[in-house]
Amino acid sequence: MPAKTSTQDVWDCIIIGGGPAGYTAGIYAGRAALRTLVLAGYKSGGQLMIATDVEDYPGFPQGIKGPGLMKLMREQVEKFVEKVIDADVTSVDLSKRPFKVMAEKKNYFAKTIIVATGASAKWTGLQNEQRLIGKGVSSCAVCDGWFFKGKQVAVIGGGDTALREALYLAGVTGGVTVIHRRRELRAQEILQKRAFADKRIKFVWNAVVDDVLGKDKVEGLKLKDVKTGKTSEMKIDGVFVAIGHTPNTAFLPKQILDEKGYVKIKGGIPGHTSATIPGVFAAGDVFDYTYMQAVMAAAGGCMAAQDAHRFLEAEKGGD
Amino acid sequence: MVEVNVLKTQMCPHCPRAAAVAKKVAAELGGVQVKETYLDTDPAGQEIATKHEIMSVPTILINDRVAFVGVPNESALRKAIEEAQ
Numbered sequence: 001m002p003a004k005t006s007t008q009d010v011w012d013c014i015i016i017g018g019g020p021a022g023y024t025a026g027i028y029a030g031r032a033a034l035r036t037l038v039l040a041g042y043k044s045g046g047q048l049m050i051a052t053d054v055e056d057y058p059g060f061p062q063g064i065k066g067p068g069l070m071k072l073m074r075e076q077v078e079k080f081v082e083k084v085i086d087a088d089v090t091s092v093d094l095s096k097r098p099f100k101v102m103a104e105k106k107n108y109f110a111k112t113i114i115v116a117t118g119a120s121a122k123w124t125g126l127q128n129e130q131r132l133i134g135k136g137v138s139s140c141a142v143c144d145g146w147f148f149k150g151k152q153v154a155v156i157g158g159g160d161t162a163l164r165e166a167l168y169l170a171g172v173t174g175g176v177t178v179i180h181r182r183r184e185l186r187a188q189e190i191l192q193k194r195a196f197a198d199k200r201i202k203f204v205w206n207a208v209v210d211d212v213l214g215k216d217k218v219e220g221l222k223l224k225d226v227k228t229g230k231t232s233e234m235k236i237d238g239v240f241v242a243i244g245h246t247p248n249t250a251f252l253p254k255q256i257l258d259e260k261g262y263v264k265i266k267g268g269i270p271g272h273t274s275a276t277i278p279g280v281f282a283a284g285d286v287f288d289y290t291y292m293q294a295v296m297a298a299a300g301g302c303m304a305a306q307d308a309h310r311f312l313e314a315e316k317g318g319d
Numbered sequence: 320m321v322e323v324n325v326l327k328t329q330m331c332p333h334c335p336r337a338a339a340v341a342k343k344v345a346a347e348l349g350g351v352q353v354k355e356t357y358l359d360t361d362p363a364g365q366e367i368a369t370k371h372e373i374m375s376v377p378t379i380l381i382n383d384r385v386a387f388v389g390v391p392n393e394s395a396l397r398k399a400i401e402e403a404q
Contacts, residue, residue, distance in 0.1 A: 143333065
């Protein structure tokens with residue numbers, strides 16, 4: 001039965017986030033008969049929405065497009081939770097219970113909260129990079145690759161995302177240069193093999209971007225060799241930044257975050273996903289900066305929902 | 320009548336969300352016409368992309384001026400439309 005007070009409607013569980021972690025948490029929380037609201041955010045679907053082919057999520061031997069996978073997860077979560085709303089959470093009040101969550105000027109109340117807001121692409125922070133976002137600087141190859149048909153583009157980074165972007169862009173642009181600060185890539189072997197075999201992809205090693213050049217649009221990059229300190233310029237029409245991620249936790253109180261801004265979790269079993277405030281849990285890339293895989297996020301969502309359920313049961317038992 | 324034009328491409332995963340936000344805000348405010356234009360497949364879209372030098376989607380034009388690059392949040396879009404009204 002819905003728990004209601006005279007002045008406010010209190011959910012058993014509010015899940016903040018609409019990626020694999022949030023949707024899986026919803027599936028498990030809903031099936032555990034918790035009255036659940038998912039606040040999926042405007043970027044519902046999470047980082048998989050900009051993934052081209054997902055080949056490492058079990059159950060899809062032929063691979064699946066990221067947005068296709070998220071559509072299926074969305075359909076599944078909608079079967080089990082009472083409501084999914086595409087609204088961004090702007091702030092939370094975790095100082096007293098029920099917890100208060102504010103999204104698009106509306107307040108929602110919950111006995112437990114699962115934070116599954118994930119992480120977003122990190123920018124280099126260079127002033128000219130920020131100025132030229134949408135003018136040749138991008139973090140989404142599948143969104144913006146088309147604008148660089150026949151043109152030269154650069155991808156900054158050496159992880160999975162960087163190589164996936166480079167491989168996609170190789171097919172739609174006139175050529176790709178991957179710029180990486182080390183001599184080795186961090187990306188999965190299979191992606192490295194494909195990228196090295198693709199003649200349209202070149203590599204610049206041991207280099208960082210010192211500046212993005214161009215007045216009204218990107219015209220080039222100033223590179224700095226990290227070994228020698230020497231700088232050079234390269235002509236380029238577009239630059240795709242894939243240097244890592246930053247957690248989406250700006251709306252959370254600092255006390256539950258670590259020094260990098262990720263949610264601190266208890267770890268261990270059970271209660272693995274418990275944050276430092278009882279009744280608050282986390283799942284996915286919002287705490288995980290090691291594995292950062294959709295399947296880990298989904299697993300984290302499952303754990304967080306079970307942890308929330310166990311927490312509520314224990315509270316009931318203690319009444 | 321304020322015209323909101325959501326510029327998108329066929330492959331862009333965030334564009335449908337941008338259009339949904341625009342339609343929701345337009346319905347709430349009234350006096351707003353929402354258009355959606357594919358820049359990659361619609362010849363008129365290609366003209367718009369050239370005219371405004373668009374290099375990223377979704378981009379939202381309000382009365383033919385670039386107002387947002389990326390999916391705007393509802394309140395920011397509402398404010399921008401109200402200012403144009």
